[in-house]
Amino acid sequence: NENNALPLKSKGKITVLGQNSVDLVYGGGGSGSVETAKVPDLKTVLTKSGFEVNKTLWDFYQTGAGSSYRKKTPDIEGKGSFEVNEVPRSVYTDKEINSFKDYNDAAVVVIGRSGGESADLATDKLSTGYHYLEIDNNEKDILKLAKENFETVVVLINSSNPMQLGFLDEYNIDAAISVGALGQTGAYAIGEVLNGNVNPSGNLVDTYAYDAFSSPAMANFGNYKIANSQVDKGNAYMVYGEGIYVGYKYYETRYEDVVLGNEKESDYNYSKQVQFPFGYGLSYSQFKWSDYRVKEKDDKYEVSLKVMNTGSVSGKDVVQIYMQSPYTKYDKDNGIEKASVELVGFAKTSEIKAGKSETVTIEVDKEEMKTYDANGKGTYIVDAGDYYFAAGENVHDALNNILAAKGKTTEDGMDYDGNPALVKNFTVDTLDSATYAESAETGHKISNQFDDVDIKHYDSSFKYLSRKDWKGTWPSTFEDGSLTASKELLDDLAISYTEDKDAVMPETGVISEEYGKLNAAMFIGRDYDDKLWDVLLNQLTVDEMTKLVRMGGYATVPIKSINLPGTSNLDGPAGISNTLVGGNKQGMAYPA
CATH class of the missing domain: 3.40.50.1700 (Glycoside hydrolase family 3 C-terminal domain)
Known part of the structure; x- marks a missing residue:
């Protein structure tokens, strides 16, 4: 503007x-x-x-x-x-x-x-x-x-x-x-x-790059086929070689590495890459932030700051809180990738009149500090080191504030100086591999479950993008039909099953002599484990069951034999659309 x-x-x-x-x-x-x-x-x-x-x-x-x-x-x-x-x-x-x-x-x-x-x-x-x-x-x-x-x-x-x-x-x-x-x-x-x-108060939920193809995620954006696979609809693949470095997690992390001296400035120029950072947004008013505080509690951090409207018109502001986790030798040795910052909380103020202020409080769960360690502990860990919590008007602003807290300035390659007063850091003394190693919901141990669907399972030489070596691990673009799969991968892609020789074929189209003819209304509120469900299902013919499943898109078909009424079950990412309903009918469609 x-x-x-x-x-x-x-x-x-x-x-x-x-x-x-x-x-x-x-x-x-x-x-x-x-x-x-x-x-x-x-x-x-x-x-x-x-x-x-x-x-x-x-x-x-x-x-x-x-x-x-x-x-x-x-x-x-x-x-x-x-x-x-x-x-x-x-x-x-x-x-x-x-x-x-x-x-x-x-x-x-x-x-x-x-x-x-x-x-x-x-x-x-x-x-x-x-x-x-x-x-x-x-x-x-x-x-x-x-x-x-x-x-x-x-x-x-x-x-x-x-x-x-x-x-x-x-x-x-x-x-x-x-x-x-x-x-x-x-x-x-x-x-x-x-x-x-x-007065506008929205903020971008994407990084707007000058060149969309500068993102490492674009290296393998497409539809690729395995050259030697004959599996029907099973020969397409996508390798997410960018790993965690999607959107701001790539652009900001590589910028920090330049400022810290871990990456050549000649290899990466943030100002030429990013036009509008994640979280960017303008207002017809101006706001000043002060009194930044972070209090540690049992299972969370409580972040607060004062927002003053220093402009001439009423407006709302958005306070964004970002966290930086330590990127340690243990991480590098075990292939753990860490972004320079990640969004851990945000809040929009109420409408603040010119000259007035409001204190914003945001809670950040300590669980945000965990990271998954697939190759070392095989579970969630909290790394030892310094954790920074920074407020920022957008992700880049928050990162510059963190860099300022580390003593960095424009002389170190920053595009502008940050504000260390909007940063607090906390130190974890020792690596913790126990606190988040069990599910809080089930109590079950958390461990690797998907090693066999990682491309490295089939190609041990494959490298995901790493901030240890941006140029050396940059994703290579797969061309259609370029991947020749190993016998192990082809065997795993094959669709197979083992027949259960002890299985008993259910009865179909049969009314029980013991219970007589049942109907669907009798089962409203009935426990799912009740044996009568099997009796009801036995009344259905194979054709009826097939139609119930096959015609189950956005609806269930009526089944006369058990008095099951037909239903309409519509959905849509922005509401109920005419495409689904037909006949010029439309529910409220929401902004995307």
Whole structure:
């Protein structure tokens, strides 16, 4: 939000640009879809919030020449592809360009990206020459058009997937808001944030990298086949060579290693890698933190700090608490990986008036300190060493605070100096392999259970990414059909069973002479171990049992012989969608 471009002036006259403006992303594909016949469009919500919207441009995208361009997505079976299809600059006529002067308080450019089940986003470049999570030339032209004609340009990122947003810097965009996928009524928040009635207080749940492919997890993102496997639907594999280093746990950890001198600065430049760190978020107000305290209790740490609103408008702030565990020689010797920081607690304040303050308290369970030691103790341990608890406005801020507490500064390679007053550390004297070695729920001993499904079980030379040697253990990309499996792996992939020769075939389609004909209603509340269940099941025919199981997607079929009523059992990641229900029916769809 450069130079306080937002909020826009009340009752401003604005121009909305981009075909996504009339084709917003409200949800995902498949079961995450949203019935768009019942959702508000962007013009409706902006008008409701007091803005006058350029009708010429709106009609251009809605029914005019721009309406021929709409993003494409795969269908529910995964057929088709993701395409951006932004309106080319050449399609705009003098009529559209001339309309800008009457609605020039701001340009709002909408960048939209979809996603959903049945089809991953392609890692290959699209027909435009760009991959799906970066903007293409037509979108760049829209941004240039906006910058040439408007003093204030705001970009709405209407995507649930983190996009590459380097263009915000490249084109000197004044303000940007990530709105995600909006759900049924979430679009109303856009206008209220733009006009300042709502002070934004959201924070990112992803690291936004300048290059999505800089993440080690991208090395093996795809669908790979085992070259010498003939097992039907059993020859696909994915090797998560990045280990724990996903998202901020990679970017921040490698940054700390540079500052500590364990990694060459020439091999990794954080500022060129990360644009917006995990936990990043802005407000129309400013906040000052003080009185940071961490109290140790029996099974937890109680963290508190004072949040003061030093700005001119009311707002909410988010306090984030991160922990750093020691990365010890024992860890290195036993292949235990530790991220430089991990989120262990957060809380949003109530709305704090300008000049007022609020004390926030967050409890962190001591169990957060445990780590799994697969190769040494074969259970959860708590390492010996120093544990740091830091408050931060985002993950990078918290890590810089920890580095400052260790005496590091920008002279050591930090991108800015941290605040050691927002850090407390506690020391564990000896390695503890007993406290968390038993399940608190069952009392059973916790030990390795999945050694045989680790790729190292079949390939002892395989290396997971390790902060001991970032370059030397960087995941290699598997090509389709490149893995030739050992005989042991092929044998384990084979689908086999051993027939139980003592098994007795149950009766089917038979009414008990002892109990007579039973019906499902008799079993409401009956104990699951009651022997009468077997008697009821005996009444079912094989065909009835098959239908009950086979037709069990989102429903159970009625079975006449036992008076079992049919049921509808719908679900969906964002609510009950029209895709599942059909007939234009839709429950509330929630923002993704």
